[in-house]
Amino acid sequence: MCITPGRKRWLLFSPPPDVGVTDMEDQIRGHVRYSLGKSFSGATPRDIFTALALSVRERAVDAMLETEARYQARDPKRLYYLSIEFLIGRSLASTLWNLGLMAQAQKALSNLGLDWSRIEEMEEDAALGNGGLGRLAACFLDSLATLDMPGYGYGINYEYGLFRQVIEDGYQTERPDHWLAHGTAWQIERPAEACIVPLYGRIEHGLDRHGQYNPMWMDWKMLIGVPFDMPVAGYGGRTVNYLRLFSARSSQEFDIRIFNAGDYFQAVEQKIASETVSKVLYPSDSVRTGMELRLTQEYFLVACAIRDIVRRHEKRHESFDSFPDKVAIQLNDTHPALAVAELMRILVDENDLPWEKAWEITQAALGFTNHTLMPEALEKWPVDLFERLLPRHLQIIYEINDRFLSLVAARFPGDQDRLARMSIIEENQPRLVRMAHLAMAGSHSINGVSAMHGELIKSSLAPDFYALWPQRFNSKTNGVTQRRWLLKANPALAALITRTIGNGWITDLEKLRELDPQAETPGFQEAFLAGKRFNKERLAKLIRETTRLKTDPASMFDVHVKRIHAYKRQLLNVLHIVHQYLALVEDGVPPPMPKTYIFAGKAAPGYWLMKQVIKLIHNVAAVVNKDKRADGLLQVVFVPDYRVSLAEAIIPAADLSEQISTAGTEASGTGNMKFAMNGAVTIGTRDGANLEILAEVGEENFFVFGLTAGQIARQRDSYSSREQIAKDSRLWRVLDAIQSNRFSSAEPGLFSWVARLLVEEGDHYFHLADLPSYIEAHQRAAALFSDNRLWPAMAIRNIARAGRFSSDRTVREYAAGIWNIAPCV
Amino acid sequence: MYIVTEQIGGVTVIVVPGTELDASNYSEFKREVSDILAASRKVILDVSQLRFADSSGLGAILFCFKQLNETGGQLKLCGLSDRVRMAFELIRFHRIMDVYNTREEALAAFQSAS
Numbered sequence: 001m002c003i004t005p006g007r008k009r010w011l012l013f014s015p016p017p018d019v020g021v022t023d024m025e026d027q028i029r030g031h032v033r034y035s036l037g038k039s040f041s042g043a044t045p046r047d048i049f050t051a052l053a054l055s056v057r058e059r060a061v062d063a064m065l066e067t068e069a070r071y072q073a074r075d076p077k078r079l080y081y082l083s084i085e086f087l088i089g090r091s092l093a094s095t096l097w098n099l100g101l102m103a104q105a106q107k108a109l110s111n112l113g114l115d116w117s118r119i120e121e122m123e124e125d126a127a128l129g130n131g132g133l134g135r136l137a138a139c140f141l142d143s144l145a146t147l148d149m150p151g152y153g154y155g156i157n158y159e160y161g162l163f164r165q166v167i168e169d170g171y172q173t174e175r176p177d178h179w180l181a182h183g184t185a186w187q188i189e190r191p192a193e194a195c196i197v198p199l200y201g202r203i204e205h206g207l208d209r210h211g212q213y214n215p216m217w218m219d220w221k222m223l224i225g226v227p228f229d230m231p232v233a234g235y236g237g238r239t240v241n242y243l244r245l246f247s248a249r250s251s252q253e254f255d256i257r258i259f260n261a262g263d264y265f266q267a268v269e270q271k272i273a274s275e276t277v278s279k280v281l282y283p284s285d286s287v288r289t290g291m292e293l294r295l296t297q298e299y300f301l302v303a304c305a306i307r308d309i310v311r312r313h314e315k316r317h318e319s320f321d322s323f324p325d326k327v328a329i330q331l332n333d334t335h336p337a338l339a340v341a342e343l344m345r346i347l348v349d350e351n352d353l354p355w356e357k358a359w360e361i362t363q364a365a366l367g368f369t370n371h372t373l374m375p376e377a378l379e380k381w382p383v384d385l386f387e388r389l390l391p392r393h394l395q396i397i398y399e400i401n402d403r404f405l406s407l408v409a410a411r412f413p414g415d416q417d418r419l420a421r422m423s424i425i426e427e428n429q430p431r432l433v434r435m436a437h438l439a440m441a442g443s444h445s446i447n448g449v450s451a452m453h454g455e456l457i458k459s460s461l462a463p464d465f466y467a468l469w470p471q472r473f474n475s476k477t478n479g480v481t482q483r484r485w486l487l488k489a490n491p492a493l494a495a496l497i498t499r500t501i502g503n504g505w506i507t508d509l510e511k512l513r514e515l516d517p518q519a520e521t522p523g524f525q526e527a528f529l530a531g532k533r534f535n536k537e538r539l540a541k542l543i544r545e546t547t548r549l550k551t552d553p554a555s556m557f558d559v560h561v562k563r564i565h566a567y568k569r570q571l572l573n574v575l576h577i578v579h580q581y582l583a584l585v586e587d588g589v590p591p592p593m594p595k596t597y598i599f600a601g602k603a604a605p606g607y608w609l610m611k612q613v614i615k616l617i618h619n620v621a622a623v624v625n626k627d628k629r630a631d632g633l634l635q636v637v638f639v640p641d642y643r644v645s646l647a648e649a650i651i652p653a654a655d656l657s658e659q660i661s662t663a664g665t666e667a668s669g670t671g672n673m674k675f676a677m678n679g680a681v682t683i684g685t686r687d688g689a690n691l692e693i694l695a696e697v698g699e700e701n702f703f704v705f706g707l708t709a710g711q712i713a714r715q716r717d718s719y720s721s722r723e724q725i726a727k728d729s730r731l732w733r734v735l736d737a738i739q740s741n742r743f744s745s746a747e748p749g750l751f752s753w754v755a756r757l758l759v760e761e762g763d764h765y766f767h768l769a770d771l772p773s774y775i776e777a778h779q780r781a782a783a784l785f786s787d788n789r790l791w792p793a794m795a796i797r798n799i800a801r802a803g804r805f806s807s808d809r810t811v812r813e814y815a816a817g818i819w820n821i822a823p824c825v
Numbered sequence: 826m827y828i829v830t831e832q833i834g835g836v837t838v839i840v841v842p843g844t845e846l847d848a849s850n851y852s853e854f855k856r857e858v859s860d861i862l863a864a865s866r867k868v869i870l871d872v873s874q875l876r877f878a879d880s881s882g883l884g885a886i887l888f889c890f891k892q893l894n895e896t897g898g899q900l901k902l903c904g905l906s907d908r909v910r911m912a913f914e915l916i917r918f919h920r921i922m923d924v925y926n927t928r929e930e931a932l933a934a935f936q937s938a939s
Contacts, residue, residue: 196908198915201880208920216916218887220880251879350914 024101024108027055046182048114049122052105053092053185059099060231061188064240071150075316076824077325079144079151079815082305082339083137083332084298085281086155086243087129089644091186091230093120094142094484098233124179125643126186127161128245128281131563132478132670133371135644136449137332139670139807140814142481145234145241146507147808148823149815154305156297157187157228157245160280165602165641170618174283174605187228187245195307196251197223197300203391217392222251223274225304235483235507238825246304248277284604292389295381299390302338305329310346320353324364328819331443333371334379334435340366340442341393344400349392355399367818368443369476370436371667373456374567380432383425397433401425404441411468422464440465440472445818448475450668450689452709476814477689478668479807482509485674490652492531493679493799500524509677509806516800525792528679532653532795539653542639542646543598549625549637555594556785559680560658561642561650564603564610567665571613571754572767573597573658574620576774577636578734578743581620585629586733592782596635600642600650609753614638616751619743647671652678655795656703656781659684660774662765664709666690673805679795683777685770689805696801701794705777706770715769721759724768730775731768735759826853830861836935837865838928841872846882854885862889866898869931873904878912890922903931 031051032043043051071078096102106116129135137153144151163174201220208214225246233240250271276293277300306329313323331337340362347358372378386394401424412418424441426432440446440462446469448454454475458466466473487494487506497505501514518524536553543551560573577597583589599617603610621636639646657675659666659682666688676682676693683703684690694702707715725731735755737743744750758767785791803809815821831838839861846854862868870889872878878886886902893900903925905913913919925931 196911196915198880198912206921208917209923212920214917214920216887216918216921218880218884218916222879349917350919352920 021104021107021111024052024055024104025111027058028052028108028112031055045114045118046122048109048112049092049119050183050185052109052119053123056092056095056099056101056105057185057231059101059237060095060233060240063099063233063237064231064242067239067241071824074824075326076150077328077819077821078312079149079328079330079819079821080154080305080309081137081140081144081151081330081332082154082301082336083134084156084301084335085129085134085332086126086137086141086153086245087131087134087644088126088138088230088243089484089648090120090123090125092123093488095231095233097483097488098142098146098235099237123645124182124184125161125645126179126184127177127643128155128158130162130281130284132668133333135480136478136670136807139479139481139484140811141232141241141243142234142483143479143807143811145232145239146236146481146483147811147815148234148239148825149811149821150241150824151811151819151821152241153232153243154301154308155243155245156278156281156301157247158278158281159247162281162602162643163283163605167614167618167638167640170615170622172603172611172614176280186230188230190227190229193308193311194224194226194249195304195311197225197248197303199223199296199299199389201391203395215392215395221274223277223300224249224251225300225307227304227308244305244308246278246301248275248279248300250274283602284606292385295385295389298335299338299342299393302336302342305336306339306342306346310343320347320351320357320361323361327365328821329366330814330819331366331368331439333369334439337368337379337435337439337442338390338393340400340438341390341396344396344442345392348396355403359400359403362442363444366439366443367445367447367814368439369447369449370453370457370461371449373453373461373665373667375461379435380426381435383431383433386433394433397424397438400438400441408468418464422468436462437465440469444472445474446472447814447818448473448667449478450692451475451477452688452691453667456664456709474817476810476817477692477804478670478673479805479810480670480673480677481807482506482677484648485651486677489648490531490535490678492534493528493652496524496527496531497799505803507808508803509808510803512800512803514800515796519793519796519800520789524796525789528792528796529788532655532679535653539598539649542649543637546639547637549635551596551598551635551637552594552632555596555635556655556782557596557598557653558656558658558683559598559650559654559675560660561598561600561639561647562669562671564601564607564613566609567765568661569765569767570599570601570610570617571757572660572765572770572774573599574613574616575734575767575771576778577620577624577634578737579730579771579775580778581624581627581630581634582733582737584633585627590633592779593786594633594635595782596637598637598639598650598654600639600646602642609757612751612753616738616743616754619751623743647674651675651680654678654680655785655791656680657682657684659687659690660706660770661685661687662712662770663687663707664712665765673802676798677802677805679799681781681791681794681798683774683781692804693802696804697798698801701797701801703777703781705773707766712766715766719762719766719769721763721768724763724771725759728772731771734771826850826857828854828857828861833932834936836867836869836932837861838869838871838932841870841875844874844876845878846872846875846885847877847879848881851881851885854882855888858885858889859892862892862898863896865893866896867935868893868898868900869928869935870900870902871904871928872902872909873906873928875904875909876906878909880912880916883912883916883918886922887918890918899935901925901931901934903928 028051031054161177198220204216229242347353424437448457505511540551657680659672668689685706741748829840901923
């Protein structure tokens with residue numbers, strides 16, 4: 001069955017003519033019976049979810065095969081997006097929306113006596129990522145398919161996603177997230193396309209038949225990478241690409257040993273050990289140097305992906321001359337940087353290309369995206385670990401480095417310091433391989449993820465590389481897909497927008513500009529506020545169910561949801577809450593409007609300080625929420641287990657969006673875009689993409705505060721948190737309240753780390769410097785929130801001017817500026 | 826392990842038995858083939874039955890190559906499956922050993938060289 005008759009893009013809410021509600025009902029019944037082996041009357045909600053997902057998958061697969069046939073016929077250049085994380089979340093609703101089947105699915109379920117919202121909740125989040133980097137990758141796949149571009153994601157099929165967060169006595173505890181425990185309807189196993197992944201071993205030095213040096217990689221252990229494809233439907237269903245995730249399997253070698261070596265248990269242990277490679281996602285986006293399993297994961301991804309990409313190319317093309325014309329490979333941060341060495345190995349070792357030719361091809365095919373501004377977060381791996389795990393790759397990296405440093409020396413003669421700074425090998429004890437340097441040396445494009453980030457890479461993070469190759473550096477401001485973050489997550493607002501300006505915004509977010517004249521129109525404002533109220537009530541219900549706290553949807557929902565990290569400054573938010581609480585109970589100054597502070601986010605399990613921040617939030621919440629004087633005025637909530645599906649419920653309900661990282665630390669951020677798109681006004685610093693949101697929406701629609709990145713850089717050496725405290729008694733009062741156990745009466749000294757961090761250790765992230773202006777910004781926001789004409793106008797202008805922050809725009813920029821790919825229709 | 830050999834025009838063809846050459850049987854293979862190699866100058870290793878070779882199995886093939894080299898002999902391979910070829914190229918054996926698609930092509934190569 002072809003689901004795209006005439007390749008026509010379906011209109012929003014209008015079902016494709018050949019797929020009826022009755023068909024869908026029949027398919028759901030059929031899958032319950034024949035795929036799950038149950039009678040319909042005995043089916044659980046999870047069974048119904050699976051049956052519906054399988055029905056939808058059939059349609060997605062039809063379109064995927066048609067898409068592939070189209071690509072085969074036209075042989076376009078394809079993009080391969082390599083990422084150690086894909087934070088997909090749930091797939092059912094977004095696939096239904098994109099295939100134009102949501103209305104039928106809801107009707108079919110209704111006819112079967114079932115409720116869509118209950119069935120939707122049965123789906124596990126595919127939490128195969130930590131945060132922004134992985135979610136960006138997932139948004140890109142949606143945009144690539146919607147834009148009809150041949151683009152695929154390549155990642156790891158982690159059996160356990162990011163941990164589930166459970167709060168016990170205010171502390172974060174972690175539980176495993178076995179998201180595949182009930183299987184998944186979305187994955188298609190491709191055992192015939194499995195590939196081998198060699199690891200460990202040694203180099204045997206020899207000569208080839210021409211007398212040339214011929215290093216032979218001997219005695220390796222072998223893993224098998226088995227691909228699982230997840231269809232990714234573009235909006236309108238015309239193009240369905242896929243995300244290819246690899247699972248590690250033990251090789252036959254291990255299986256045979258089970259039967260032959262006699263030691264059954266040892267053999268099984270080895271088998272299990274080999275399969276741990278794809279067992280679990282590392283719960284932090286910056287992993288401590290020296291973790292062998294993590295480097296193994298990175299090579300596993302790269303080896304499987306490059307093997308697959310080369311195999312596809314060889315099937316169709318006689319030589320590698322056309323490789324860069326047909327293949328673009330984007331490295332999502334340094335985790336897949338080994339692709340540089342792996343592609344070189346395949347071209348030189350396996351296909352006998354001269355080094356220079358192979359290097360030209362590699363550089364032309366690869367692009368590298370940097371995601372951090374913090375030098376300490378850049379990956380480095382010990383040389384001795386490399387030598388043990390990937391001996392041939394280390395040889396290749398040495399060769400790359402030797403040639404690269406010769407180039408640098410020729411360009412900057414006599415500059416030995418520069419050579420040491422730029423070398424791919426850091427000559428410390430232990431010696432380290434700098435993965436960012438490898439990625440930059442091997443890529444034709446090096447991009448940041450916001451305008452500010454792009455500039456800071458050039459000036460601060462990699463100035464030597466910029467001096468060598470200025471033409472390679474560029475920035476591509478991140479974006480998010482409006483199909484998930486507005487159409488799916490906020491049906492009330494999506495329907496209002498479509499009623500007002502039509503549905504063009506779903507594929508062209510710039511069309512939201514047409515809402516600008518509506519910002520002060522009473523009727524539109526009322527409809528917007530009604531939708532916001534609906535979303536807030538929905539969230540209040542969820543909060544009630546998960547935390548037992550009753551929140552007031554009439555209060556300002558002030559939302560701070562994201563990874564808990566020092567530079568993101570959840571602590572600054574807490575300091576402000578304490579200030580506001582003290583102003584209320586000690587000064588008798590209530591906030592201009594009742595406020596509900598909503599937090600959510602996970603801290604890395606090993607990040608003690610940030611787990612303490614979670615505890616502090618809970619303890620402050622316990623005091624504030626129990627204090628009768630704050631009743632109806634202030635409330636603090638921490639919603640546990642932040643994940644994509646929870647974000648979809650929280651973000652549309654937000655009035656105020658907290659984007660308060662220390663200026664110069666957040667590369668871009670994407671949460672800030674999701675909030676603006678959903679009509680929350682930002683309180684934020686001049687950091688990352690906040691600056692671009694500020695430029696779009698205007699200072700009058702954004703509560704900006706705090707030092708700039710330049711000011712912070714200039715003050716870094718002379719900054720004194722004690723001076724800040726001396727200047728402003730509010731700061732002292734806040735710190736004193738925490739230090740004097742006001743929020744830890746049962747455990748005195750529990751939060752003594754706050755004063756230690758902010759006073760004794762120098763307040764690295766400038767909390768105290770920014771707190772006064774943050775307090776003023778909050779006062780402005782709270783005062784405006786009580787104005788029921790001005791506030792909705794600001795919120796609506798945020799929506800109307802969020803068009804630039806669609807990942808469709810971002811992907812178009814990558815396609816034109818880096819990948820050189822085009823729509824294939 | 827029972828190894829079949831054939832003599833064709835002064836060339837010894839050794840058929841690697843079974844579908845796997847790996848950690849479970851590479852030692853036995855080396856033992857069995859050692860005497861045959863010692864008595865031969867021109868050898869074709871026919872691996873067309875082989876579907877899987879791990880690094881141990883490939884190491885056994887390298888052993889054959891080296892043993893013949895030491896005695897002034899020559900080794901050619903034929904019949905590599907895609908998967909075996911992939912592992913073969915990974916180690917860069919194709920840089921030191923002559924590989925042919927079929928036994929006939931390998932024989933022809935020996936004959937044209939002589």
